[in-house]
Amino acid sequence: MSVLSEHLIEEIRELPAKYPQPRSAVMPALDLAQEEAGYLTPEAMSEVAAALNLDPGYVEGVATFYTLFHLEPVGKHRFYVCTNLSCTLRGATDIVEHVKSAIGVHEAGELSKDGFFSYEEVECLGACEYAPVMRLDHRYEKDLTANKIDALIAERRSPTKAAVAHAPLPSPLPEGERAKPKPRARKPKSG
Numbered sequence: 001m002s003v004l005s006e007h008l009i010e011e012i013r014e015l016p017a018k019y020p021q022p023r024s025a026v027m028p029a030l031d032l033a034q035e036e037a038g039y040l041t042p043e044a045m046s047e048v049a050a051a052l053n054l055d056p057g058y059v060e061g062v063a064t065f066y067t068l069f070h071l072e073p074v075g076k077h078r079f080y081v082c083t084n085l086s087c088t089l090r091g092a093t094d095i096v097e098h099v100k101s102a103i104g105v106h107e108a109g110e111l112s113k114d115g116f117f118s119y120e121e122v123e124c125l126g127a128c129e130y131a132p133v134m135r136l137d138h139r140y141e142k143d144l145t146a147n148k149i150d151a152l153i154a155e156r157r158s159p160t161k162a163a164v165a166h167a168p169l170p171s172p173l174p175e176g177e178r179a180k181p182k183p184r185a186r187k188p189k190s191g
């Protein structure tokens with residue numbers, strides 16, 4: 001039985017036509033798969049590879065290289081807090097600490113007890129003038145304060161408000177100017 005819905009597989013099959021190099025469709029395809037499945041299981045990656053006619057090893061290589069792809073369960077709502085220079089100068093460290101204590105986790109990637117939340121620290125989101133900034137549910141949240149974070153968490157714990165909060169909004173930057181996803185750190189080879 002498929003992990004991904006038929007509808008999504010169809011959508012992924014149509015992606016390569018939108019790019020000069022069909023292989024470029026792998027990242028948006030993985031993003032769609034992750035959105036639907038919650039995280040990228042080996043089965044989900046194989047289905048993406050089959051839909052794009054790509055080697056499964058290549059697709060897995062992309063998924064494991066970038067931190068924006070999750071290979072293990074993550075929170076339904078994920079805080080991607082920018083900790084690059086401008087945001088750090090404007091309080092990102094305190095913001096991270098507040099997010100951690102508000103959702104009750106100790107480290108990046110850890111799931112909150114209710115499974116609703118997790119957080120990650122990311123490189124520049126390309127919206128430094130609004131620092132400190134984070135992305136939450138495909139939406140940029142800017143000029144962050146502890147109160148703002150508490151309100152965002154409360155919204156997501158309330159089903160009716162969460163439906164509104166989930167509506168995807170554009171990033172403050174045009175597509176071409178957005179920050180590149182951050183590669184996953186490679187472990188040094190032993191021996």
Ligand code: FES
Binds near residue numbers: 124
């Ligand atoms: S440094 Fe945080 S958005 Fe650029």
